Amino acid sequence: MSTQIRKPFDLVVAVPFAATLVLILVGSVFYPQMLGLDYLSQQLQIAAFLGVIAMGATIVILLGHIDLSVPWVLGGAALISTTLAGTGDPTLTMLAIPAALGFGALIGCLNAVGVVILRIPSMVWTLAMNSILLGSSVLYTGGFNPKGEASGLMSFVATGRVLGVPMAFVLWMGVALVLALVLHRTGFGRYLSAIGYNEKATYLSGVSTPSVLFAAFAIAGVCSALGGVLLAGYANQAYQSMGDPYLLPTIAAVVIGGTSILGGSGGLVGTIGGVFFITLLNSVLSVMQISEAWRNITFGLIILVMLLIQTLRRKEG
Amino acid sequence: MRDFLRSNRREVIALAVLVALLAVYLGTHPRGMSTYVMTIWANQCLILALAAIAQFFAVIVRGIDLSVGAVMALTNTLASHVLGGTGIELIGGAGLVLLVGVLCGLINGALVVFGRIQPIVVTLATASIFVGLALILRPTPGGQINYDLADAMTLDVLGIPTALIIAAMVIGLFWVPLRRTGLGLGLYAIGSSEQAAFQSGLQVRIVRMASFGLGGLFAGLAGLYFSFVTTTGDAGIATNFTLNSIAAVVLGGVALRGGVGSVIGAFAGAFILKTISALMFFSGLPPLAQPLVEGLVLAGAIAIGGAEILRVRNRLEVFAR
Numbered sequence: 001m002s003t004q005i006r007k008p009f010d011l012v013v014a015v016p017f018a019a020t021l022v023l024i025l026v027g028s029v030f031y032p033q034m035l036g037l038d039y040l041s042q043q044l045q046i047a048a049f050l051g052v053i054a055m056g057a058t059i060v061i062l063l064g065h066i067d068l069s070v071p072w073v074l075g076g077a078a079l080i081s082t083t084l085a086g087t088g089d090p091t092l093t094m095l096a097i098p099a100a101l102g103f104g105a106l107i108g109c110l111n112a113v114g115v116v117i118l119r120i121p122s123m124v125w126t127l128a129m130n131s132i133l134l135g136s137s138v139l140y141t142g143g144f145n146p147k148g149e150a151s152g153l154m155s156f157v158a159t160g161r162v163l164g165v166p167m168a169f170v171l172w173m174g175v176a177l178v179l180a181l182v183l184h185r186t187g188f189g190r191y192l193s194a195i196g197y198n199e200k201a202t203y204l205s206g207v208s209t210p211s212v213l214f215a216a217f218a219i220a221g222v223c224s225a226l227g228g229v230l231l232a233g234y235a236n237q238a239y240q241s242m243g244d245p246y247l248l249p250t251i252a253a254v255v256i257g258g259t260s261i262l263g264g265s266g267g268l269v270g271t272i273g274g275v276f277f278i279t280l281l282n283s284v285l286s287v288m289q290i291s292e293a294w295r296n297i298t299f300g301l302i303i304l305v306m307l308l309i310q311t312l313r314r315k316e317g
Numbered sequence: 318m319r320d321f322l323r324s325n326r327r328e329v330i331a332l333a334v335l336v337a338l339l340a341v342y343l344g345t346h347p348r349g350m351s352t353y354v355m356t357i358w359a360n361q362c363l364i365l366a367l368a369a370i371a372q373f374f375a376v377i378v379r380g381i382d383l384s385v386g387a388v389m390a391l392t393n394t395l396a397s398h399v400l401g402g403t404g405i406e407l408i409g410g411a412g413l414v415l416l417v418g419v420l421c422g423l424i425n426g427a428l429v430v431f432g433r434i435q436p437i438v439v440t441l442a443t444a445s446i447f448v449g450l451a452l453i454l455r456p457t458p459g460g461q462i463n464y465d466l467a468d469a470m471t472l473d474v475l476g477i478p479t480a481l482i483i484a485a486m487v488i489g490l491f492w493v494p495l496r497r498t499g500l501g502l503g504l505y506a507i508g509s510s511e512q513a514a515f516q517s518g519l520q521v522r523i524v525r526m527a528s529f530g531l532g533g534l535f536a537g538l539a540g541l542y543f544s545f546v547t548t549t550g551d552a553g554i555a556t557n558f559t560l561n562s563i564a565a566v567v568l569g570g571v572a573l574r575g576g577v578g579s580v581i582g583a584f585a586g587a588f589i590l591k592t593i594s595a596l597m598f599f600s601g602l603p604p605l606a607q608p609l610v611e612g613l614v615l616a617g618a619i620a621i622g623g624a625e626i627l628r629v630r631n632r633l634e635v636f637a638r
Contacts, residue, residue: 128615138605138608252442296452303442307439
């Protein structure tokens with residue numbers, strides 16, 4: 001059932017890390033600066049944005065569900081935090097990050113209402129939530145890029161460095177550590193993959209499956225919102241459809257990391273590898289200065305190859 | 318009759334909603350019911366309806382196709398290159414466009430059936446590839462479609478919009494016969510229980526491949542029809558159509574868990590979705606509020622579909638859904 005959770009360094013998890021290493025080595029043959037500390041620490045910073053979101057996505061996918069509301073939870077959180085910080089009022093500025101995270105948790109719970117109580121497939125319900133959020137933000141901003149700016153704390157978290165390590169990366173690892181502890185050391189974590197594996201059996205074993213689902217979706221919402229806060233801090237603003245480029249790479253990172261899209265097996269460590277891989281792949285493809293068309297094609301092909309490798313691995317195991 | 322209504326409950330509800338919406342639309346439209354109004358409405362609806370059918374063939378066998386919009390973008394950009402000529406070139410061009418659609422579907426199918434990867438992730442990756450190819454064909458929107466052909470497909474015949482005639486033909490000449498063949502039955506069998514279908518001696522792999530091929534064909538048709546309506550090629554249409562095609566099949570009563578629903582439902586769902594957008598346009602709502610109302614209506618419609626859960630007597634039945 002949760003074999004990969006108990007053995008975090010099993011081979012499926014190692015694949016994306018190995019692939020990332022290959023990517024760096026091959027890339028450095030053409031661009032020696034890829035081995036430089038500057039480049040790598042910059043990649044860690046960029047990976048953190050995707051990484052934070054992917055942590056939440058992993059939790060939901062472990063359940064056998066999916067959260068397609070990521071783009072506008074991210075965008076909404078960015079909008080809320082920059083608007084509050086943009087007022088210049090010290091109290092409101094301080095509230096910027098908590099308000100954005102609270103927003104994420106709220107939307108996560110609304111997602112869960114549809115999925116848990118109405119039993120609507122998560123793929124459809126979260127998609128509808130996404131369009132409602134999109135609509136709200138269009139109504140609020142009037143279709144223009146919203147005014148407002150990032151608070152000092154937001155900028156520091158997104159772009160600052162501690163002992164040369166990007167703060168965003170530290171934060172990402174913090175989130176991953178907390179969630180990993182929750183997954184491995186609490187009943188919640190066990191129930192999570194149990195539900196992904198067989199919800200009926202889990203329910204019959206006396207687990208309150210609705211509360212697990214609610215918590216999982218709320219965590220995913222908070223993670224997406226945190227991603228939004230980070231991005232807003234990085235860009236010093238919120239902008240329309242800033243979350244759209246993050247939806248599909250997030251799912252790709254989770255799946256490449258060996259988490260089954262059907263739920264029940266996988267874990268956070270694999271996803272971290274998947275995030276590294278996707279971030280570096282994007283970076284290498286843009287460093288090579290090939291056209292957007294070929295970048296899309298290469299991206300798709302490499303994801304397919306990774307998926308085939310992962311499927312073959314699982315069949316052997 | 319009652320049995321018929323009961324067994325086709327989902328389609329009947331969707332069609333009733335559609336008729337009501339259409340009545341409101343024609344009632345509020347400043348120009349009232351005219352061939353012109355109906356033609357424009359039907360054209361927009363048919364594009365999404367064809368995309369929804371493509372999605373239907375993925376969903377009915379318990380899959381999902383995130384590359385519907387990407388295949389549309391690819392076939393649309395291809396059409397803008399090969400459908401500019403006249404006469405026999407047009408037939409060859411249209412054939413080529415549809416062939417590419419089928420090919421895309423079969424690639425998805427092969428990866429799912431032989432690569433044993435889940436459809437959702439396969440189509441996620443192939444969508445990226447198809448959009449890339451579309452961008453090579455048309456880095457910026459442009460190109461042209463033969464106007465005579467485009468007009469013939471998007472205007473009206475004796476006052477009836479051509480799009481509605483095409484819709485009727487797809488249902489009457491394609492779907493109704495297909496439903497009665499072994500393939501049609503096999504689609505539902507696999508969607509309901511792949512294991513049972515396999516153990517009954519069904520060629521699960523072949524049926525699955527056929528289903529993806531048909532999905533590709535209809536995504537190609539959607540791309541082709543989009544070309545007739547817009548008469549240009551645009552590689553940027555993918556995301557929107559993929560998401561709307563999923564929403565359309567759900568509104569049309571096709572269950573995402575597979576094995577339930579029909580092409581007629583997919584049609585109705587797509588027409589409902591487009592009619593709502595059209596209604597918005599003339600409703601006098603401030604334009605900025607329209608996306609929000611559209612989202613709320615979509616969520617509401619889906620939630621009503623989910624309200625069936627209230628009829629479940631045994632809590633455990635919930636988990637089978």
